[in-house]
Amino acid sequence: VSDFRVCLVGMPSSGKSTALAALWESLRNSDGGLRWGLRPEDMPPDPTYLDRLASEWRQCRDIKHTSQSDKPPAVKLRLTSKATAARRSIQAPDVSGEDYQQLVEKDLIPEGTASALERATRLVLFVRCDTIRSIHPLRPPPPEVEAAANEKPPTDKWSASQLLTDAAHVALLRRIVEVSSMEPMPSIVVAMTAWDTWTQPGSPLNAFQQMLPLCHQYLANNEIQYSVVGLSAQGKAYSDENRKELMDEPNQVRRIRVVQNDGSSGHDITTLFAGEHAT
């Protein structure tokens, strides 16, 4: 059994807990089509936390955010490859997004989260593609705006909470490197979440490079291996109309969609945690 310590990384509401919920629902109730599965003898002794997440997921409720704590909720699963019978022990503590936000904005991270990070052999970075704040073409201000700004410079001090999404993720990654002693840096799987909302053409990798170009440059120039997938773990946004449609889906696992860069897609979220990814 090879040990896979996956650490889920992402800002609040980026989809980490939703992905865990979708994973657990898939393992428990899929009628096939998963590359990795859970043998009955490998059932975790206490699945309460995962059951709670999956229950909320099935009812199309927003997953309650993981609270900050000294020890993030442990998620430990022993998965078996359907093709090769290879086994992987997946440990993916459900780290709170607020911990990461605090790391970017206040330069601090709880000891337990830092410890989880430095023990990781894979990072899954969740980037929600429907909430990316990016830079737009700049234009000179009208003279009256500039004059007013020069007369009375903005008094609000800049803070890291104003970071654009791209820079925030560079700051997050380089701070993770700084506060943990990961040597070498584990490979990263970038999950572009809420992929169902992405309407532009191109692959998830294109979307990542287009929307987070600085982050791509940082990873590439520091020789950090990464791959990108598109992930729609809840199916659609939970509007009243969508909720009914999602809950009426007889095979709930079909709500999940994992999109690869070659255009292929499927409902198997297990590969995000256990599978190999071309970098």
Added chain:
Amino acid sequence: VTATKPTIQACRNAGCPAAQGGACALGEEDPLDCEQVTLAPPAAGKEKRKCDPGHNLGVTEATTVLNDRAVPVVAIVAKNHAGKTTLLGRLMAELGLRSDGLRGCTFKDSRTLMGFQARMSAVAVLNGTRYALQPRSVLDMFDILHLELVGHDGKPFETLWVDAAGELYDQRLTTGKKAWSELPFFKRATHVVVMLALDRLNKPEERHEIFDSAKVALDMAIASATWGKGQHLVILFSKADRFQDNAKLQAFLKHVEQEVRNRYAENFASISFRQFQSLGEGERVAQSLAWLLNSIRPGACSPSVADQVTA
């Protein structure tokens, strides 16, 4: 950052020796992975790990970098509102616009990422519209920013950028040459970028002053041995778009170029000139910034005549 490995306080699995430093009775290779263990609370003051805020390098940190390796240091000096800080903000903004960076020059790292981002925020939102506004450096201070890039030749290089407040420039003009030699990072600059804001040509009372004050500053810095043959001088003309009379503009540029060459040709390793409109349209800004980065890259040829400002 000091890492402290968490310690196990207790194990809910009765009789398990993990809490005493032994092996996990449930077979976990690392007992910390076991769901049954609870961790000892970190020692007071060690509950969180802290990382560097990354706003700017202190003089000691920057000195450590320079004592360790040869790194180009770009000192940007000018009066207030010349666009020094906007130049740095726009540099980072342009690097982050495309996945292939700025004309093939890409971002590798920055120990002062937040410092750059703060400058970039000045080119951000106001009432829902994105404008490039003039950010202000902290009065009487200079910030040292760090940027690691990969050139279009694939070779990485580090740079330090000294962003000095306009007030500091004015102060030095009035306090004499000794005050210049007190600025260690001006002295360690490899490239001195003097910005001349061309919008001031619109104001008759400031028309001569912008260039005259730059000459005073250069004279003092040379006399105090702050700058000399070890440095490359770059004159950046900013805000050219704010001056509409093209004939007068070209005459002024020609006059500055001629006089700077006459006066300082012997004092610097090289002298080059360039127009830079930090608020201008993307392609021209990118071209100017790429030119600047290419000029300061270690091993780069000094800027060619073709790159220098012409009509």
